[in-house]
Amino acid sequence: MIIQEPGRVTERITLLGRKESCIYLLDGGSEYAMLGGGMTYVIPDILSQLANLGIDARKISRIIILHAHIDHVGIVSFFKRRWPWLTITASQRARENLLKPKMAKAILDFNTLLLSQAHMAERASEFGLDLENIEVDEVVKEGDIITCGDRTLEIIETPGHSSCSIAVYIREEKALMASDAGGIPFGDQIFTGANSNFDQYQASLEKMARYPALVHMAEHYGAFTNEDARQFLPRSIASAKTTRTLIEESLKRTGDVDQTVAEIAQMLAQEAKGYFLPMEVMTMVLGQMTRYLAKTLA
Numbered sequence: 001m002i003i004q005e006p007g008r009v010t011e012r013i014t015l016l017g018r019k020e021s022c023i024y025l026l027d028g029g030s031e032y033a034m035l036g037g038g039m040t041y042v043i044p045d046i047l048s049q050l051a052n053l054g055i056d057a058r059k060i061s062r063i064i065i066l067h068a069h070i071d072h073v074g075i076v077s078f079f080k081r082r083w084p085w086l087t088i089t090a091s092q093r094a095r096e097n098l099l100k101p102k103m104a105k106a107i108l109d110f111n112t113l114l115l116s117q118a119h120m121a122e123r124a125s126e127f128g129l130d131l132e133n134i135e136v137d138e139v140v141k142e143g144d145i146i147t148c149g150d151r152t153l154e155i156i157e158t159p160g161h162s163s164c165s166i167a168v169y170i171r172e173e174k175a176l177m178a179s180d181a182g183g184i185p186f187g188d189q190i191f192t193g194a195n196s197n198f199d200q201y202q203a204s205l206e207k208m209a210r211y212p213a214l215v216h217m218a219e220h221y222g223a224f225t226n227e228d229a230r231q232f233l234p235r236s237i238a239s240a241k242t243t244r245t246l247i248e249e250s251l252k253r254t255g256d257v258d259q260t261v262a263e264i265a266q267m268l269a270q271e272a273k274g275y276f277l278p279m280e281v282m283t284m285v286l287g288q289m290t291r292y293l294a295k296t297l298a
Contacts, residue, residue, distance in 0.1 A: 028149020160201025
């Protein structure tokens with residue numbers, strides 16, 4: 001099953017936000033954790049959803065940031081200011097990136113743009129976008145175990161999409177929160193997101209595929225359960241191989257990074273109609289992947 005609308009994923013996991021910006025609420029019995037940092041304009045949705053669920057906010061103890069890209073940290077400042085007892089958890093590299101002034105400005109600019117498109121521009125300061133940076137309270141690394149009540153969360157380092165990516169495996173649920181490190185679902189496709197390092201991205205996919213998962217949680221476009229969950233990472237592995245072959249064959253034929261990017265971007269433009277990111281951003285990501293593969297071929 002593919003679950004894209006907010007609501008129950010399992011008895012213990014609930015999808016919050018919107019389908020293009022998914023945050024997951026894990027019920028640990030005595031406490032809750034929010035997985036994913038989302039985009040700022042979904043904050044009103046989350047507040048409404050938590051109220052409808054009757055969740056006591058004082059029992060929400062942490063937010064886990066899976067990676068520090070601008071579309072994955074937009075709600076963090078707001079909820080940290082609203083609920084100061086929250087622990088903000090991320091990798092060391094994510095912590096370092098989030099303290100950089102350049103990153104803070106990028107988060108501000110991107111989420112302000114999205115707020116404007118959602119006709120909520122005047123609420124930027126209300127939603128925490130006036131803060132200079134996002135401070136991480138707790139740093140985690142490969143193999144660390146953290147708990148949320150009676151649920152156990154294993155940290156998996158998954159570089160490749162970004163250098164700071166982590167995944168979370170919830171043992172009792174057999175649920176994997178892979179974020180973009182697992183590939184980005186959209187329609188019938190799984191887009192390859194090897195922004196940082198294509199070799200590491202493919203190695204991370206293989207690594208995550210070794211975990212038995214009955215639930216696969218993406219931060220864009222929903223969660224997958226049962227057979228759809230079991231098939232997600234094998235499909236993503238295949239997609240990454242196909243994408244790599246397309247880029248490498250184009251590079252060998254054209255000998256030019258920009259021409260290859262233009263060719264593949266034209267293909268993406270047809271496959272990704274209606275995707276939440278503008279084509280300019282997707283082309284930038286494609287450029288990052290292409291430049292990396294051009295170096296490996298050289």
